[in-house]
Amino acid sequence: MSNDAGQAHLDTYLAQVQRHLGGLPHAEARETVAELRSHVLDKVAGDLSVRTVEAAIAELGSPREVARLNVTERVAAELETNRSPLRVLSAIGRLARLSVGGLFALLVSFTGYALAAGFLITAVVKPFAWRRAGLWLWKGGPDSYSWSWALGVTDNPHHGQELLGGWIIPIGIALGLLLGWLTWRFGIFSVRRLRSRARPKTSPRPAKASAATRQAEARGRPARASSMRPIRAARLMGSAAAMASITAQNSGSNAMEVAWPESWTERFLKVGMPSYVGGFARCGNYLPLPPSSLRRGSKRS
Amino acid sequence: MNAQRTEPADELGKWEVQVRKGGLGLAVLAILWPERLYGLEILRRLDSDAGMSIPEGTIYPLLSRMKAEGLVDSEWVEADAGHPRKYYRLTDPGRRRVREMAQSWRAFAQGLERLLAPLEGAKS
Numbered sequence: 001m002s003n004d005a006g007q008a009h010l011d012t013y014l015a016q017v018q019r020h021l022g023g024l025p026h027a028e029a030r031e032t033v034a035e036l037r038s039h040v041l042d043k044v045a046g047d048l049s050v051r052t053v054e055a056a057i058a059e060l061g062s063p064r065e066v067a068r069l070n071v072t073e074r075v076a077a078e079l080e081t082n083r084s085p086l087r088v089l090s091a092i093g094r095l096a097r098l099s100v101g102g103l104f105a106l107l108v109s110f111t112g113y114a115l116a117a118g119f120l121i122t123a124v125v126k127p128f129a130w131r132r133a134g135l136w137l138w139k140g141g142p143d144s145y146s147w148s149w150a151l152g153v154t155d156n157p158h159h160g161q162e163l164l165g166g167w168i169i170p171i172g173i174a175l176g177l178l179l180g181w182l183t184w185r186f187g188i189f190s191v192r193r194l195r196s197r198a199r200p201k202t203s204p205r206p207a208k209a210s211a212a213t214r215q216a217e218a219r220g221r222p223a224r225a226s227s228m229r230p231i232r233a234a235r236l237m238g239s240a241a242a243m244a245s246i247t248a249q250n251s252g253s254n255a256m257e258v259a260w261p262e263s264w265t266e267r268f269l270k271v272g273m274p275s276y277v278g279g280f281a282r283c284g285n286y287l288p289l290p291p292s293s294l295r296r297g298s299k300r301s
Numbered sequence: 302m303n304a305q306r307t308e309p310a311d312e313l314g315k316w317e318v319q320v321r322k323g324g325l326g327l328a329v330l331a332i333l334w335p336e337r338l339y340g341l342e343i344l345r346r347l348d349s350d351a352g353m354s355i356p357e358g359t360i361y362p363l364l365s366r367m368k369a370e371g372l373v374d375s376e377w378v379e380a381d382a383g384h385p386r387k388y389y390r391l392t393d394p395g396r397r398r399v400r401e402m403a404q405s406w407r408a409f410a411q412g413l414e415r416l417l418a419p420l421e422g423a424k425s
Contacts, residue, residue, distance in 0.1 A: 034377075034387075035340065035361055041384045042341045061358040073362035077369045199359065 006048040010040055013057050020067030023094035024074060032070055036060065065198075068098045072198040076191055085180070088187035089113065095194050105190035112183030116176045118151045123172030129153055134168050136160035321353055327406055328353060329363060330391065330399040333373060337390035340364065364389055372398055 014033050021029035041048075043056035060066055075091045092109050095102035126133045136150040138160040150160065164171060332338065332346045340360050347353045367373045372395035380386045391399065 031387075032361065032365075034385075038339070038384055038386050039341055039357070039361075042339070042382065042386070046382075059357045061356065066358045069358055070362050070365070073366050074369070077366040 003048045006050050006053040009050055009053050010037065010057070013063060016063035017066050020064050020098065021070060022097055023071035028074070036066070064098070068198045071095065071098060072195040076195045079188065079191055083188060085113070085184045088184055088191070091191050092187050095191065099194065101194055101197065105187065105194070109183055109187050112179055112186065116180035116183060119172040119179065120176035122152050123169045123176065125153055126166070126169050126172070134162045135164050137163055324406070325353065325355065325363070327399065327402045329367070330372065330395060330402065333389060333391045334399060337388040339386040339388050343389070367395070371395070
């Protein structure tokens with residue numbers, strides 16, 4: 001029974017990881033998930049209880065974190081060999097599914113390439129449609145203060161004022177190339193930035209004492225106690241509460257979204273980790289800690 | 302508004318993390334030099350032999366990148382544990398790379414050692 005529950009918990013976790021691995025080719029995503037399964041089975045060493053599985057997957061990270069790390073590393077590695085604008089745009093498109101930063105980078109890239117294409121196309125078309133192609137300024141009315149711009153080819157050239165005339169050809173080509181180049185560089189920068197943000201901040205940490213602890217020891221002083229405890233899903237709730245929640249969450253389908261302890265608690269506890277955790281689980285729904293304990297936890301000693 | 306000052310110990314910790322991060326790729330390749338290993342074994346060897354305890358989720362993307370670069374190769378092996386394990390081994394380009402990285406690392410470390418020699422025995 002316990003093994004079944006542990007196995008179900010592991011399956012749910014891996015299903016969530018696979019769902020977030022949409023940026024990888026299907027075969028690669030399956031292999032990544034298989035390797036994570038093998039890792040957890042090695043960690044629990046035959047004891048497939050909920051508690052051991054929970055502890056093992058807490059070490060790996062939340063499904064979204066694990067997927068983000070895998071996808072960003074893979075995308076960044078591919079960009080090292082091929083940095084064509086299309087490949088960069090495709091890479092950002094894959095990362096846009098994983099974070100708000102990726103989505104923002106995709107929007108900026110799309111806008112940048114669209115503007116660059118607009119300037120280049122207008123410059124190329126201008127000699128063949130001299131009166132209809134260009135950069136136009138439209139005024140709302142004689143007494144209106146509303147203005148709008150248009151770039152490209154229009155059927156009503158008399159309603160607006162053309163701004164650059166024949167200069168749109170050299171300026172359009174120069175601006176188009178410059179915007180395209182800047183957008184391409186922005187895309188490469190964004191992928192690198194997203195990769196560094198996906199990596200855990202503590203990687204790789206010293207195995208034993210921290211630098212602060214060693215420095216304190218060298219001075220003959222006791223090391224200061226940590227004011228914040230590291231976030232570990234296994235520590236954030238009593239095992240009984242965790243087991244109850246897992247049973248409730250897995251009772252329907254293992255494809256459903258599980259209220260992953262880390263993702264719930266991170267949102268509420270990032271400002272300060274209280275030492276007291278537990279007793280706030282009810283039928284699989286975890287409530288945030290009361291404000292009093294948050295305040296107490298965020299005090300620095 | 303007062304700017305938050307970073308304590309020297311925190312700065313030292315960050316520097317230490319950066320140094321270790323720089324050496325992580327070399328450490329993983331060096332661990333694979335004598336034999337093929339699977340992910341958890343690599344993590345344990347990093348911890349026990351090199352004192353580098355890295356977040357577990359980071360090792361697989363790193364190995365995947367090394368595989369994409371042709372430095373390591375992998376194969377699934379049915380283990381005695383009852384489930385298959387993915388073993389990694391160095392390829393020939395990987396062996397060449399780890400030799401070059403080791404040479405570069407030693408030259409860097411020796412140069413630094415010379416600079417640090419006057420600090421030996423000096424009181425802080």
